[in-house]
Structure formats: structure tokens, C-alpha cells
Amino acid sequence: MNIRKAKIEDLSRIAEIYIFNNRVNYFPIFKDEEFSFGELQVVSLIDHYFKNDEVIKNIYVFDNGLIKGFIQIDGTEICKLYVDTFFQSQGIGNELIEYAIKELHANYLWALEKNKRAISFYQKHGFQLTGERKFEEGTTEYLVKLERNKA
Numbered sequence: 001m002n003i004r005k006a007k008i009e010d011l012s013r014i015a016e017i018y019i020f021n022n023r024v025n026y027f028p029i030f031k032d033e034e035f036s037f038g039e040l041q042v043v044s045l046i047d048h049y050f051k052n053d054e055v056i057k058n059i060y061v062f063d064n065g066l067i068k069g070f071i072q073i074d075g076t077e078i079c080k081l082y083v084d085t086f087f088q089s090q091g092i093g094n095e096l097i098e099y100a101i102k103e104l105h106a107n108y109l110w111a112l113e114k115n116k117r118a119i120s121f122y123q124k125h126g127f128q129l130t131g132e133r134k135f136e137e138g139t140t141e142y143l144v145k146l147e148r149n150k151a
Contacts (some may be wrong), residue, residue: 003058006061006070010059010061010063011050011051014067015042016042016130017069017079018080018082019041019042021082021084022036025115029115048119055072058073058079059072060073069081069087070096073100075104076104076106077106077108078097079109083096093121097122108145109127110143110144110145110146113141113143114141114144126149127146128146129146130144
């Protein structure tokens with residue numbers, strides 16, 4: 001098993017994976033240069049988000065000698081699941097989500113409605129769209145809720 005709880009020394013790699021994925025996947029949707037290339041920086045992300053004790057204790061990394069992805073869970077909600085773009089399509093996301101389902105009992109999440117690739121990925125793992133939508137905070141874009149059947 002290549003999945004383990006994150007440690008403080010993992011935070012720069014986790015932030016790097018998060019930022020690059022955010023720029024690749026969300027900048028084309030939001031087109032917010034100031035946020036994507038100004039505010040979204042490794043050091044500030046670590047200091048203001050990932051170093052929070054409640055956040056770090058809920059992050060698990062895929063580590064086979066190099067951290068290639070991570071998942072963040074809050075209760076049974078998947079908050080974040082990112083795989084370094086250079087290592088995508090190698091089964092890492094599959095391992096992370098299956099771990100979250102089996103070991104952490106994850107059963108729901110919110111995904112950006114326009115992120116069809118992510119929604120498709122979650123649906124392949126038994127998550128279904130519920131019809132619930134809400135605005136992504138501070139934007140005009142919708143998030144959609146997906147839940148996993150308990151069966």
C-alpha cells in the first residue's frame with residue numbers, strides 16, 4: 001500500500017500538486033489570472049491552509065518514494081483529490097479514492113459542474129449526481145453534489 005497519512009514535511013509537495021492542478025483545470029473556467037498566478041502560491045497556501053491542524057490530519061498521500069497525489073477527507077466527504085498531472089492515468093487516483101471509500105468510509109463530495117473529467121472519474125467509482133447544486137464561493141460557477149450508494 002502506497003497510501004499514508006500526510007506529514008508536515010509533505011506540505012510543499014502537496015501544495016505544488018494542488019496549485020498545478022488548479023491552474024490546469026480551473027484557470028480555463030474562471031480565467032482569474034490574479035488568483036491563479038498571484039494569490040495561489042506554495043508558501044502562502046501552506047501557511048494559510050494546509051498547516052491548519054484540522055486539515056493536515058485529514059490528508060492522505062500516495063507515496064511510492066515520491067508523493068504523486070493526495071486526498072483530503074472531512075468526515076465522510078472527499079474535499080480534495082489531486083494527482084500530479086505528470087502521473088495521471090496510472091491508477092493513482094483510483095487507489096486514493098478506493099482507499100477513501102474502504103478505509104475512511106467516504107461517501108460524498110462536491111465537484112465543479114464544468115469539470116466533466118472529474119465527474120466522470122467519480123461516477124466510475126459509484127458516485128451519482130444528486131441534483132443538488134450550489135455556487136462555488138465567490139464565483140458564478142456551480143458545484144454539484146455526488147453521493148455514493150451505500151449498497
